[in-house]
Amino acid sequence: MGDAATIESTGVLARMAEAGRLGDLVAPTSAARADLEAAGRRYARPLHVEICGRPGTGRDTLARAMRERLAVSAIGPGESTGPAADADLWIHLLGGPPRRADHDLLSSLPADRTIVVLGKADTHGEPSVAAAVAADCARSLGVEVPAVSPLLACSDLADEEFVYLRRLAAAGAKMPPMTGRFLTGTLAEGPDRPGSEPSGGDERALRTGLLRRIDRFGIATALRLIAAGGPAGGSAGALNRALHELSRLDRLVPPIRGRVERVRFWRLAELRAALELTAARGHDRETIEHLLRAGGV
Ligand SMILES: Nc1nc2c(ncn2[C@@H]2O[C@H](COP(=O)(O)OP(=O)(O)OP(=O)(O)O)[C@@H](O)[C@H]2O)c(=O)[nH]1
Numbered sequence: 001m002g003d004a005a006t007i008e009s010t011g012v013l014a015r016m017a018e019a020g021r022l023g024d025l026v027a028p029t030s031a032a033r034a035d036l037e038a039a040g041r042r043y044a045r046p047l048h049v050e051i052c053g054r055p056g057t058g059r060d061t062l063a064r065a066m067r068e069r070l071a072v073s074a075i076g077p078g079e080s081t082g083p084a085a086d087a088d089l090w091i092h093l094l095g096g097p098p099r100r101a102d103h104d105l106l107s108s109l110p111a112d113r114t115i116v117v118l119g120k121a122d123t124h125g126e127p128s129v130a131a132a133v134a135a136d137c138a139r140s141l142g143v144e145v146p147a148v149s150p151l152l153a154c155s156d157l158a159d160e161e162f163v164y165l166r167r168l169a170a171a172g173a174k175m176p177p178m179t180g181r182f183l184t185g186t187l188a189e190g191p192d193r194p195g196s197e198p199s200g201g202d203e204r205a206l207r208t209g210l211l212r213r214i215d216r217f218g219i220a221t222a223l224r225l226i227a228a229g230g231p232a233g234g235s236a237g238a239l240n241r242a243l244h245e246l247s248r249l250d251r252l253v254p255p256i257r258g259r260v261e262r263v264r265f266w267r268l269a270e271l272r273a274a275l276e277l278t279a280a281r282g283h284d285r286e287t288i289e290h291l292l293r294a295g296g297v
């Protein structure tokens with residue numbers, strides 16, 4: 001990649017591949033054309049992120065959140081089918097201060113394309129607590145560590161759940177300190193104490209579903225937002241959007257953008273290797289070698 005001619009040639013290669021015109025470099029009848037087209041398609045494939053980390057840190061949830069909220073192709077351990085080598089970027093998800101297993105995993109990932117993230121930020125309660133934990137992680141690892149709550153980014157409460165939350169909020173209910181008390185219905189602090197009656201089967205199912213979908217902090221936040229009378233209390237959609245924002249998934253965008261050039265660099269290296277292989281097979285060898293070596297086509 002050192003001399004000017006190679007850099008210029010790389011520029012042409014990248015431009016042709018990005019325009020989906022790599023195949024045009026050779027005649028329509030050339031035996032190399034299919035190879036070039038396949039290499040071009042591979043070069044132009046969408047950015048793909050693999051989520052790593054210790055089990056239970058929320059890897060599959062983060063992958064889903066990134067797909068749904070950031071429109072990025074992301075995959076967690078529960079969905080992995082192909083070889084891991086297809087990833088462009090890796091996110092290492094932490095559940096708290098890094099442990100031995102985190103250090104071991106991190107040392108096996110490409111440092112220039114790995115982003116370390118603190119997940120389940122909501123479980124720390126106040127955002128400032130999660131921020132302090134993330135800052136400790138950042139200090140100990142020597143990299144930036146954004147804190148995010150992927151579960152909130154996936155919030156897709158249905159109308160029925162929203163109406164139920166609104167009913168609880170209207171009665172002044174708040175999330176009790178013990179999750180078990182939410183499930184049994186003893187969560188009311190308001191004058192009507194609506195939850196102090198044993199809840200029926202349907203209600204218990206609703207509560208179980210809510211805990212699974214947005215967990216304690218999500219429920220507490222939803223009740224607070226609805227009680228405050230703001231737009232989030234207007235509809236299930238508005239409440240979901242408010243929870244998406246609180247997830248702070250947007251914190252992942254700058255570190256991803258910051259690594260796009262590195263991704264491009266590695267994809268070009270892969271593209272050049274594929275073209276070298278095609279040239280070695282002898283098809284349109286001169287054209288391809290010229291493209292790889294010289295300043296343009
Ligand atoms: N409160 C909270 N819970 C979360 C968050 N992300 C994931 N979880 C929960 O953590 C549990 C594990 O989530 P997964 O996404 O399956 O995590 P994983 O790392 O793939 O873990 P395993 O599949 O168990 O190996 C689930 O109950 C999730 O709902 C989050 O941001 N906040």
Ligand SMILES: [Mg+2]
Nearest residue numbers: 059060076078
């Ligand atoms: Mg999982």
